[in-house]
Amino acid sequence: MRYIFFSLLLPFSLAAVPGNHQTLDFRSSSSLKQNLAATPANESFYTTASQLIQQQINLIARIEQAIVSPDANQMRSVAGQLTVHTKSVDAFINRQYQSPKNVCTSRVDITQNSPLAEQLTGSQLKIYCSLYASNQELLKLAPVLDRLLSRRGELALVTSLPLVTGERQSDSVLSIAPLQRPQLDKLATPFATEAENSASPRQLIIGRTAKTAIADYVPAVQPAIAAPEDALTTLAAAKKYLTAAQVEFPLKNQFTDPQETAAILDRFTYDIDPQEPQTYATFLKLPRTGIFRVLPGLAYQRPLNTQQNRLAAGVSERYPFPLLGDTQGGFTPSLALQIVGDRFELGHQGVDYSFMVDLGDIPLTKLDSQLQAVAQSKREFFLNYQPPKQLEDLQAEQRRFLTGKDQNWNLNQVILASAAVELNHTYLVRSLQFQLPDMILSGRPLSPQQSQSLGQIQKIPSSDILLAFRPVRRRADGSYTVLWRVLHQFPEPQIAAN
Numbered sequence: 001m002r003y004i005f006f007s008l009l010l011p012f013s014l015a016a017v018p019g020n021h022q023t024l025d026f027r028s029s030s031s032l033k034q035n036l037a038a039t040p041a042n043e044s045f046y047t048t049a050s051q052l053i054q055q056q057i058n059l060i061a062r063i064e065q066a067i068v069s070p071d072a073n074q075m076r077s078v079a080g081q082l083t084v085h086t087k088s089v090d091a092f093i094n095r096q097y098q099s100p101k102n103v104c105t106s107r108v109d110i111t112q113n114s115p116l117a118e119q120l121t122g123s124q125l126k127i128y129c130s131l132y133a134s135n136q137e138l139l140k141l142a143p144v145l146d147r148l149l150s151r152r153g154e155l156a157l158v159t160s161l162p163l164v165t166g167e168r169q170s171d172s173v174l175s176i177a178p179l180q181r182p183q184l185d186k187l188a189t190p191f192a193t194e195a196e197n198s199a200s201p202r203q204l205i206i207g208r209t210a211k212t213a214i215a216d217y218v219p220a221v222q223p224a225i226a227a228p229e230d231a232l233t234t235l236a237a238a239k240k241y242l243t244a245a246q247v248e249f250p251l252k253n254q255f256t257d258p259q260e261t262a263a264i265l266d267r268f269t270y271d272i273d274p275q276e277p278q279t280y281a282t283f284l285k286l287p288r289t290g291i292f293r294v295l296p297g298l299a300y301q302r303p304l305n306t307q308q309n310r311l312a313a314g315v316s317e318r319y320p321f322p323l324l325g326d327t328q329g330g331f332t333p334s335l336a337l338q339i340v341g342d343r344f345e346l347g348h349q350g351v352d353y354s355f356m357v358d359l360g361d362i363p364l365t366k367l368d369s370q371l372q373a374v375a376q377s378k379r380e381f382f383l384n385y386q387p388p389k390q391l392e393d394l395q396a397e398q399r400r401f402l403t404g405k406d407q408n409w410n411l412n413q414v415i416l417a418s419a420a421v422e423l424n425h426t427y428l429v430r431s432l433q434f435q436l437p438d439m440i441l442s443g444r445p446l447s448p449q450q451s452q453s454l455g456q457i458q459k460i461p462s463s464d465i466l467l468a469f470r471p472v473r474r475r476a477d478g479s480y481t482v483l484w485r486v487l488h489q490f491p492e493p494q495i496a497a498n
Helices: 002-010 029-039 043-065 073-094 100-104 122-139 141-151 229-246 260-269 376-384 393-404 448-458
Strands: 288-293 337-340 344-345 353-361 417-418 424-432 463-473 480-490
Touching: 043 073, 043 122, 043 141, 043 229, 043 260, 043 424, 043 448, 073 100, 073 141, 122 229, 141 353, 260 393, 288 337, 288 344, 344 353, 344 424, 353 376, 376 424, 448 480
Parallel strands: none
Antiparallel strands: 288 480, 337 344, 344 417, 353 424, 424 463, 463 480
């Protein structure tokens, strides 16, 4: 009864559901099923088998994506596709031989003693049994997907599916009420998505309560979805059988893996091009240098009013910022450079701050730890600047460079934490970073015991680094390929207890 129900719901279960960074082409299994029924007996075994295997590869990729996605419609879509596809594979298998279990689970050599030995070649027999075995594995996922779908109903609205074709949905009040059909090609409506519509991230204020953009705003907690182990084990077994089948086809490399394609597109979107390190190989041989791609700040932010699996790796985790020094106590300074509007900025946490200036078209190789190629006023400021030692003063210094106010540097210009983007210009940066305890970064009021423990705050790891970077390529999406070089590392700044 289950198979009949889902096969009649095919138009609603085969709609493509958009993923995070990929769209998987899933050809209609029902059309293939109909073609099999009308195909002559001398059909090409390899042609039909390759179509089914490619569909199964695509389906597995979509299932792997759906089981970690909070979207209920995506789960329902792959559940329907799973039912229809496994029936199509069964139809193809049974057309070759009515008892595939006897053929493919026999302990004898299937290529010599199989009842299909005269009908199929050795390679075709291996494809036949591999496809049968993978299909049997996928059938195990039906109850798993049903269970996961019930949990997705806790996160988003699950619209009722229509009745079986030919039946009418009655309404006790209005019998001619229009039938509301779910659109599985769209995201399900989540129950909790409200997000603070603030253009800039909230700055951490230590020691006092800070105002928020929305009064009494509490952000919705994003769901944490881990893939079930039984589902991953089943999918791994199915992929193993499919891999064994693919090598038996006479035409090599005729299958495409949507996950590999998605990974290539992801690197194209967020990473540097493979040939760029070769282009700048001479510069990259210098000590403490590197190359990376600077992205717009929006690439690191969750879209407003959407649900995401908080366990999924974000852009900053898949493509981490360059590390500027050695790790000490779990702390490593990084170059968290982003583009905000039309300016370069460094993303900071806690009381971290930085300041930078545009030096113009000065090659990075011309700069050294003494900044001989830099104007005297800028050189003295960047080399002689001393950070404050109190937490409150550090926050004031952070705001001073962000706003440009209350600066008494005896310079003829304002020094900011950002600079306008200019291709083939070199930027000089002084970056100060601190690894504050979690009790401070949480932003919650401190208990008396925690306040007393702040007396040891001066022992936290920190860094004070002088570096330079230079954008050498601009892409159409507004990102830049940037070369960077650490020029000098100052003594670690200390924070004194109040």
